[in-house]
Amino acid sequence: MKNFINLLSNVFLYKKSNPTHDFSLFESPNEHTPTPNDINDTLALPEENIFPNINDNLNYLKVRYNSMINSDVIIRNFTLVANNKKYNALLVCIDGMVNSDLINNFTLKPLMQKNKISRKKNLPTNVKQNNKFNLETYLFNTLIPQNSITKVTTFKDLISQVNEGCCAILVDTISVSFVIDVKGFSARSISAPNNEIIIRGSQEAFVEKIRTNTTMLRRIINNENLIIENTSVGKITHTQVAICYMKNITNNDLVAEVKYRVNNLDIDSLVSSGQLEQLIQDNPSSAFPQMIATERPDKTAEHILNGRVAILVNGSPYALIAPGILIDYLSSPEDINLKNQYSNLLKFLRILATLITLLLPAIYISTVTFHSELLPTELLFTIAASRNSVPFPVIFEILLMEISFELIREAGLRVPTPLGTTIGIVGALILGEAAVSASLVSPILIIIVAITGICSFAIPDFSLSFALRIFRFVYIILGYMLGFLGLALGLFIQLAILSNLKSFGVPYLAPYIPTTNKSNSISYFLKPIWKDEYRPDFLNTKRKKQEPEISLKWKYTKGK
Template sequence: MNIKNFINNLFEQNYNFSIVNNKDNKIKPTNNNHTSIYPEINRNLEFIQSKYNTLINSDIVIREFETLAQNQLYKSFIIYIDGLVNSISINDFVLEPLMFPKRVQNPNPANLLNYINNRLLPQNSVNKVEDFEAVCSGINMGNCLLFIDTLNIAFDIDVKKYNSRGVDKPENEVIIKGPQESFIENIRTNTSLLRKIVNNENLVIENIPVGNISKTKCGVCYMKNIANSDLVGEVKFRLSNLSIDSLLSTGQLEQLLEEEETFGVPQLISTERPDKCCKYLFQGRVIILVNGNPYALIAPATIEDFLFSPEDTNLKPMFANFLRSIRLVAAIITLLLPGLYIAVTCFHQEILPTELLFSILSARENVPFPMIFELLLMEFSFELIREAGLRVPSPIGSTIGIVGALILGDAAVNAGIVSPILIIVVAITGIASFAIPDFSFGFHLRVFRFIFIALGFTAGFLGIGMGLFIYLTLLCSLKSFGVPYTSPITPSSSDNNGYFIPPVWKQEFRDSFLSPKRKKSQAKISMKWKY
């Protein structure tokens, strides 16, 4: 073992933050070889018309007019995309002041640029851009770009007005007790939801465009006084060094940011709930928002996060830990129960009580198929019913799932294709999979369940034991943005809260595996009214 590996292992054993090697988190340099804006208005107009194919693009609007300044008229034009802008704002705060500068006391300034920027554009956000790369970026984002003759810059005026749905209740992460707001497809609305809850100036939201063509806006959100600087730098480094043409969803981004893809376990948390994001922000984690997507990604992720429900925060520790125990058992059942069943019935019948063994054998007397075929048939049928219930319209989706399972199971037993005990095993496994709060982690367990079925059919308990050993070894070796995936279970530390939730008044410290800047989350005596 060389010195570098020895030092890295030493740090990991002491539970310090270990970030992967990323060349000192250097952000990819931007390309500055962009075409500059011309002083001649006609050249700028020709360039824009050619760039946006205005002869065939029906939603590109170019409005030419003249601006009065310095006792002369300057040819001008604005360009915007119809449907992305507020037309009233353009008329009242762009065209009217420029074409009819009645309220301006000094219409003959010495500096045309400052006169336009400071006196004729009463809009809250106006930026000056110097190249056509920035011009196109502003137009594509829904801004209005203003060009004036003799000026080799353009004015990027924020007049965006997207048509989007309002903030609604969460559809996939439903809780009984707690906030009832979810993210929408507008990134600015999503950041406002975070700021409304956090209510602190230390919340930083950085924009990083991803996609050589789409330039999708991604927001990196973190608490600058809590989050580890190496973690923030690693997230920004990975986002800035993605070379793809387009980014369309958080699911696509999740795959691009993961360190290990072959294992299939999710390495980032996906959520539609702002309150859940804020909980992790206060822990020192990083939130990634993608414009056009109602989901956020949270980094880093550990295995316990996928068994966490936002409702746990709003329940008393006794009730929350009871539910966490149920979810842990449900995860084990989802992964191992069918494999254990086939291992017992094929290799280890001696561990069953005699009456139960005779009951299982008598139930299979008329079944013509081998045990493995019988089990796989019912597992695939259950997955088929589940998928059908998701794809059909929601009012009848649940009906198809319930009725389909009842009819199919009863018909299969009456026809002698499967045994009743197998229907019970498959049903318990399916119900347990629904108790997993995170969809991606539940999907991972459902897929790996078939691997353990094959191992149980091939080698019984020995095969399942070897498979479980390899599975746990892979989990322990996995990292999410430098953080061990099995934290805080292992490596264990007294500074970590563990899997089960302590009372609120005992949550004095943040989890040490995140190496936060601010380790204490509250005073040792938080309920001072008692003392």
């Protein structure tokens, strides 16, 4: 009875609510609408010049860096002696981004030591000695023993470089700052590729540090014509982006187009190459990838040497390669390391895998629903018998299994590695077996879904595999609704769309649609390496040939 009264009172009687912490980002009573000036203040640094007065500079930097609340910003005041005069100076850097030993031993130490050098007595005489003492020149030439040092005159440049891991020195009376490259942040060391594993060939993968990545490319290409141009993207992040190409091979228009796209991005931040890919590809609405993403320096170098442009983003262990056409996504970095007979067999299997991944479930559903006469009688009876106990229509069965498969795959990727394998096995074996036992799906469908899944793993490119997975569902629905008519409809439209698609000016289905110059064009299947004389003609490279007609000079010499 008491409980009942409590219940009634809880439901009907008024109760004063306890004050709770309620946070809402959008409905704050003191909501401040940012003005354009505020936005500019936060995002873009003004082009203000460095002041000659050290105190002004100090105050400015304290404000800009919010030094009262920013724990990792170091602003070190010190005094240096030059020409028997004391000058106040400051050093600004970000803790963790710099190498402290370099700063202590090779920057602060020479500057802070009591400088007893008398210009007249001790300084060796130069050929053209300037009699007038210039502090800026004196510091630059004498007191800062560093190889990578630049002079900047604006706070924008200073802050930008300090943010990247340099340290800046400001000295009273001069309106120039010395920015010294003392980067020393810890980074992942070079390791084996995780996603593009090959048996023969290099076992190095890109890392997050852009300079390490460019070094890896330079080590492979080993030629002065390799150009690595730096730019930055993002108004807040100023992410370093490197555009790499061969000056004497790559088409100038292609390089210009890549640079144009990268330099014309009005965005706040860029944190990965995946974002950049989406920002600069030709047709963002297309599900098909239009730039090659690879973690392998050897694959990147190979493409650069073929006349393509690679783009590296600081903080991302993937290079983007432009342009990317369909056949690139069906090629593996392993291919060039194997004899062409082996590679071509694998390439053929990949085409088969692509077709199966895309169409097998749709063909199955079309055949079962509309074109059962295609099947041999015995097989038809087997399928009919296996579906006898299943109460659902075939579309439900196939969607159930396909979605389950995708879920298993996604779950396997997201959980820690040892568990991932377990989830795969549990999902594939137990769930499939249980679904058949419970008459939710027919056994033949398990085979279809399993073959489709296996084939999707044979596609070397992750993005293409994704696109095919999406379109597989479209074909399943088309096949269920219209049978082969639906498949033909889908394929026709897809071919039309792919024929219309371009990646950095190159048709996506090149060199087949449109057919390019057959005498010197590449094809999906590889020629023997000694016969691979030409670079891809759809890239319109400066150097068309990559090897002479007779490359095996040891074999075919004039004398023989």
